[in-house]
Amino acid sequence: MQKRLNKKKSSKSRSAILVLLLFLLLFLLLWFFSLRNNRNLRNNRNYNTGSDIVLDSSDVHTPETTVIAQDTMFLKDTVETVDTLKKIPEIDSVVPVKVVKKIKTIKKREPPRVDTLKDTVPKVVVPVDSVKDSVATDSVVNRCDEDTTELWVYPEPSGGLHRKSVSVSFVSNRDCMIQYRLKNEVNWKKYEGIPIPVEKTTTIFFDAIDSCGRVMEERQEFYDIDVENPDNPCSAGMEYVKLGSSQFCIDRFEWPNKRGVTPQAYVSLCQAMDSCYSVGKRLCTSEEWYLACSGPYGWKYPYGQVYERNACSTRDTSILKSGSKPECRGYYGNYDMSGNLLEWTSTKATENRQFNYVMGGFWESGTKSGCNDKRYSYFPENKHNPVGFRCCSDVPSGKNISGGKVSK
Structure with missing residues (x-):
């Protein structure tokens, strides 16, 4: 009995210990x-x-x-x-x-x-050339919008009679591309700035286009090279005109007949006559003046048959210095016979004998400045602002040159 009790106690102790371990x-x-x-x-x-x-x-x-x-x-x-x-x-x-x-x-x-x-930050690199091209393009556009001047190209020297061969260059009022050809040539050539030799009579045809796309329509310049009669019998500063039976000398520029000098205006007929007489010359007749202006081919203007608005001083606001318009050269080498100043002549007007013919036009006459344009409404005793003159003379005796073209 005692052993059974001991066994029970031992079993309870083990259980308690196991429970504690689990806890x-x-x-x-x-x-x-x-x-x-x-x-x-x-x-x-x-x-x-x-x-x-x-x-x-x-x-x-x-x-x-x-x-x-x-x-x-x-x-x-x-x-x-x-x-x-x-x-x-x-x-x-x-x-x-x-x-x-x-x-x-x-x-x-x-x-x-x-x-x-x-x-x-990523950099966007724009090529310098692209920037320049862009700026240049904008600049061209702005310049073209602002500049409305008409493109004008002319040859130097201008056409007409030359007593020796010449080298012709082109002059323009702005940068442009010029092309040309001579008479009897088919192909056009680009003008590269090299003078064009002209050794015999011919016609040069030319046109141009500028960077704004403005075009100058085809023009032509006639060159009559007369190397057989190189002598000029006239005194210095005068050109020799011989046409049929007529021959005389005429001043190259308006009085005082000096290139680069403003010609004399606001003079009466008597003052013009006296000025010419003072240097051994005389005032031109209207017939002499017309022949020197129109040449042997009867041109309507000193440079040709068709009016060129930029050739002479016919659309300006005042007098220009003599020779300022190189293209305003007549066949015989006289300048400014169209525009700049009207010019007194010694010929009485048939319409009214109290007046003398005044030839050509002045600085704002436009198309009314041709070789045959004449006026007779200026009183000879008065001074007139747009009227000047040039002098003529007979050919010195013993210096007459044979030949001469017949007026057509």
Whole structure:
């Protein structure tokens, strides 16, 4: 009986000890899981703190916003990595340490300097030639809109009679491309600035186009090269005119017959006659004046049959200096017989004998400035603003030259 009781007591003791061990084991497990949860909570706080710092920084509107946004993205990637790694128990103690170090590094990172941000902006490099071309194009467009001057090209020397061979160059009032051809030639040539030799009678045809697209229509210039009669029997400053049975000398320019000098205007008929007489000459007759202007081919204007608005001073506001319009050259080499100044003659008007014919036109006569345009409304005793004169003379005796073209 006693043995049975002892066995029961021993069995109860073992059961109590087993229960205590189980409670102890359960307590240890609870404590272990509690410790583990505390560590995870601390890690989560650190993550949240780091994210808050980055987000707070992104609220500041500074040039470094782009870089901070990149840091935020980096943190998000890091958090996702930690969430994945914490499911593996073996590296629980390792991951937080590395993450904390990275977060601390982010906290200590200084914002980039403005110069660095400028360097990160992609540069668009525009070729210098493209910029120049663009500026040049704009400049051309503006210039073309502002400049409405008509394109004008003329040959120098101008056509007409020349007593020796000449070298012809083209002159223009703006940059342009000029092309030309001689009579009996089919192909056009681009003018390169090299003078064109003219050794025999011919006609030069030419046209032009400028950078604005303005075109000068085809013009032509007739050159009569007379090398057989090179001598000029007239005195200096005068041109020899021989046409059929008529021959005389006439001043090259309007009085005082000097290139580059403003001709004399506002003179009466008597003053004009006296001025010519003072230098051994006389006032031209209207017939002499017309023959010198129209030449052997009966041109309507001194330079040709068709009116050229830019050839002579017929659309200006005042007198120009003699020879200012090189294209305003007559067949015999006289200048400014169209426009600039009207010119007194010694011929009485058949319409009214109280008046003398005044030939040509003046600086604003336009088309009414041809060789056959004459007026007779100016009182000879009065001075008139647009009226000047030029002188003529007979050919000195013993110096007559045979030949001469017949008027057509």
